[in-house]
Amino acid sequence: MSEEIKNEEGKVVETPAEATPATATDAPAEAQTEPAQPAVPETQPQIIVQKERGFSHYVGFALLCVLCIVFYFIPGIAISFAINQIPGVALGAVAAWALSAIFSVIAWFIFKLKIKGFKKSFYFYIGLCVVVFALLIAIEVLTENYNVFASIFGMLMGAA
Numbered sequence: 001m002s003e004e005i006k007n008e009e010g011k012v013v014e015t016p017a018e019a020t021p022a023t024a025t026d027a028p029a030e031a032q033t034e035p036a037q038p039a040v041p042e043t044q045p046q047i048i049v050q051k052e053r054g055f056s057h058y059v060g061f062a063l064l065c066v067l068c069i070v071f072y073f074i075p076g077i078a079i080s081f082a083i084n085q086i087p088g089v090a091l092g093a094v095a096a097w098a099l100s101a102i103f104s105v106i107a108w109f110i111f112k113l114k115i116k117g118f119k120k121s122f123y124f125y126i127g128l129c130v131v132v133f134a135l136l137i138a139i140e141v142l143t144e145n146y147n148v149f150a151s152i153f154g155m156l157m158g159a160a
Contacts, residue, residue, distance in 0.1 A: 072104065074136075081152050093158030097156060107128065111125045136152075
């Protein structure tokens with residue numbers, strides 16, 4: 001009796017679909033009767049762990065925004081700084097920012113008129129910003145007693 005149980009456990013029960021192999025004539029008939037299954041895999045639930053951002057994250061983001069704005073206006077800032085260095089002319093903070101913005105927009109507009117395409121003119125303007133920034137760094141390094149960036153910062157903040 002135990003031998004019969006072992007034989008029954010070892011038997012493989014075939015279903016009628018497995019027992020009859022599909023032939024070439026059966027394939028089109030099955031394809032016509034069965035609806036097409038979408039090829040979209042099942043999505044697994046995902047767990048997204050997001051760390052809470054601290055105060056330093058937001059301070060850093062604000063600093064990057066300010067630096068990007070200053071970098072965009074650097075040609076106008078350089079012209080305003082040159083005007084501010086003329087004896088007898090002292091620009092206040094509002095006047096310095098306004099002149100810097102006006103000069104920078106005029107410089108970009110000249111690039112826009114001379115170079116066709118918004119993207120290409122913007123790239124050339126960013127190149128001009130890099131060149132002006134490099135010139136300011138060169139002036140800062142070559143003239144050891146003249147603090148260009150401190151003077152520009154003072155001008156933009158309204159310091160006398």
